[in-house]
Structure formats: C-alpha cells, structure tokens
Amino acid sequence: MGNVLVTGGAGYIGSHACKALRAAGMTPVTFDNLSTGWRDAVKFGPFVYGDLLDRPVLDTVFEEYSPVAVMHFAALSLVGESMRDPGLYWRNNVSGSLNLIEAAVAAGCRTFVFSSTCATYGEQDNVVLDETAAQQPINAYGASKRAIEDMLRDFEASHGLRHVIFRYFNVAGADPEGEVGEFHRPETHLVPLILDAIDGKRDALTIFGTDYDTPDGTCIRDYVHVGDLVDAHVLGLKWLQEGGESRVFNLGTGTGFSVREVLDESRAVTNRAVPVVEGPRRPGDCTRLVSGSTRAEAELGWHPRRSTMKQMITDAWRWHQTGHYEG
Numbered sequence: 001m002g003n004v005l006v007t008g009g010a011g012y013i014g015s016h017a018c019k020a021l022r023a024a025g026m027t028p029v030t031f032d033n034l035s036t037g038w039r040d041a042v043k044f045g046p047f048v049y050g051d052l053l054d055r056p057v058l059d060t061v062f063e064e065y066s067p068v069a070v071m072h073f074a075a076l077s078l079v080g081e082s083m084r085d086p087g088l089y090w091r092n093n094v095s096g097s098l099n100l101i102e103a104a105v106a107a108g109c110r111t112f113v114f115s116s117t118c119a120t121y122g123e124q125d126n127v128v129l130d131e132t133a134a135q136q137p138i139n140a141y142g143a144s145k146r147a148i149e150d151m152l153r154d155f156e157a158s159h160g161l162r163h164v165i166f167r168y169f170n171v172a173g174a175d176p177e178g179e180v181g182e183f184h185r186p187e188t189h190l191v192p193l194i195l196d197a198i199d200g201k202r203d204a205l206t207i208f209g210t211d212y213d214t215p216d217g218t219c220i221r222d223y224v225h226v227g228d229l230v231d232a233h234v235l236g237l238k239w240l241q242e243g244g245e246s247r248v249f250n251l252g253t254g255t256g257f258s259v260r261e262v263l264d265e266s267r268a269v270t271n272r273a274v275p276v277v278e279g280p281r282r283p284g285d286c287t288r289l290v291s292g293s294t295r296a297e298a299e300l301g302w303h304p305r306r307s308t309m310k311q312m313i314t315d316a317w318r319w320h321q322t323g324h325y326e327g
Ligand SMILES: NC(=O)c1ccc[n+]([C@@H]2O[C@H](COP(=O)([O-])OP(=O)(O)OC[C@H]3O[C@@H](n4cnc5c(N)ncnc54)[C@H](O)[C@@H]3O)[C@@H](O)[C@H]2O)c1
Pocket: 007, 008, 009, 010, 011, 012, 013, 014, 031, 032, 033, 034, 035, 036, 037, 038, 050, 051, 052, 053, 072, 073, 074, 075, 076, 077, 092, 096, 115, 116, 117, 118, 168, 169, 170, 171, 172, 184
C-alpha cells in the first residue's frame, strides 16, 4: 500500500515493475528524464519528468508523494558507451544515485530497492557466481553499479537506509498482456535484435564471436523473464517492509543459453528463418555469465514461472509484432 517512487519507470524493466506494483496494490510514481525511456510506457501511476541530477526536483517529489519506498531503475546501461565515455556513467549513475539517496534519507524514506547487475562480477570464468563472488567489473558501467552498492552500505551504516540489491543476469521477454515491452533505441540486446532480423528490420543478426571456449563456440548467458524479475522486486520490497535485513540477491535461473541456442529457439517459436552473420568478439563480453545462487528462491520465495527460453521469446515476439512507443 502507498506510493512507491520508481526511478526509470518509463524504461523497459521499470515500466514492468510499475505494472507489478499496481497489481500488488501500490501506486508507482514514475520519475524519469526520458533519456532512454518513453512517456507512453508510463501507464500505471503518475509521471514526474525529472533528472536524478536535479536535487531540488527530487526533494519536491518526496514532499509531494511521501513514498514509502524507492525502486531505483534509472541508469545508463550500455557497456560499450560506458567504455567510450566513463564520465557520463559516473555522473549519471553514481552522482545521480547519490542525489536520490540523500533526498530519500532527508525525506525519511529509508526503504530502497536497487537494480544492480551481474556485470559487477566481471570476467570470472569457471567461478560459481553467487552473491559472495568477488566484484571485479571490467567496464565503467559495472564499476558505476558497484559504487552505488557501496554507497547503499555506507548510508545504511550512517542513516539506517535499509536496502535490497538485485544483481540481474540477462533480462528478456515482455508483459504477456502486451501493455509494455522492450523498446530501446538504439537496441543492443540479443533477443530483440534477433526479432528485428527475423522480420527484416535489420539485415542479419551478427554473432559476436564463435571461438569462445563453450560447446558451440558462442557466449553463454542466463536469461530471466522481465515478469519474473519484477515479481522479485515486489517480494524484495515486502521483505524490507516486514523487517528483513539489507540483502543482495542474484536474479537469474541458473541455466545458461548460448547465442546459437537462443537463435535456434527463436526460429522454433517464430517459425521463421533468422539471417545470421558470424562476426568478431565484442569487447567486454565474458564467455559465460550464469547465476550460481538460489538465495532469492530460498529467502524471498521467488519462483521464476515464465523464464523458459520459449516463453521469453514468445512474449518478446508478441510485443515485437504489436507494441511500440512513440513518445
Ligand atoms: N536490461 C537488462 O538486461 C539489465 C541487466 C542488468 C541490469 N539492468 C539494470 O536495470 C535497470 C533498468 O534497465 P532497462 O533495461 O529497463 O533500461 P532502460 O534504459 O530501458 O530504462 C532506464 C530508464 O532510466 C531513465 N533514466 C536514465 N538516467 C536518468 C536520470 N539521470 N534521471 C531520470 N531518469 C533517468 C531512462 O530515461 C529510462 O527510462 C538499469 O539500472 C540497468 O542498469 C538491466
């Protein structure tokens, strides 16, 4: 019950979280500067146009809506861009999060759910990636997220800011009811790029590297359905509201799929050919990133229900054929 401030609520994952919060009886208040998000994606509660770097606007939002909690999705999240322009990432993600955290604490809002990433683990092939694995990011995006995690721990120690940190693996799929979905411009994620190639919006899907040390030579990732991912956020919020301690949770299924396996399943689901080109490795890609944790299941009671590759591609394909945003 009550208002939840959702930063980045006009983006891919944040818009799905708003729908889940609304379904759970809360009012999601979206705060977004629309740098990579869409006004049309804000459907489940009020919208405030604003930038995390603008502290006075943040203070006004806390005053006006008195949120019981913050879900913080807003960030820049392109690995390649972060390598070219690290200052952009440190300013937007780290300085922006510092403003948000300070505004929350000043307003007495001390319940905080944060989107982190498996990119904070970095290149650690053959290591079990549970929440205790070392965080050794190999790009500025991952480094910015690790810094925000540290910031949350410091603000808990000094100001009692209770938080849940979710480290996502690869998020895919769309709302099964088609109200919201993934729409990035430019798009860099594998599944929507495959669907673009299938229906001719791009010439072909380029496989980034076929010489990795994996059974079929292509990179392996752990894909989780966006609907399951946001369900975990509602459970994480409940955990904090019921007095649970600050905690880190990986969100992945523990099953890895190679790029070729995702391509095969896309062909099967859509019953269409995928034009494919084999290209060089993409800088910054790890060979294998698969969660080695069941903590979210064990402690939050999180049970991913839609995170089969077939279901993720089915839902993404439905959205791809019907859904888009214009502003
Ligand atoms: N998509 C994935 O697979 C994935 C994986 C791991 C982690 N994450 C994290 O999940 C979160 C959401 O990712 P997404 O894929 O939905 O991204 P997205 O780009 O679709 O959404 C991010 C939203 O934040 C907003 N935003 C960015 N900077 C802002 C600022 N300074 N002030 C206000 N609003 C701002 C954007 O306009 C956008 O609506 C991010 O924090 C990302 O790092 C995503």
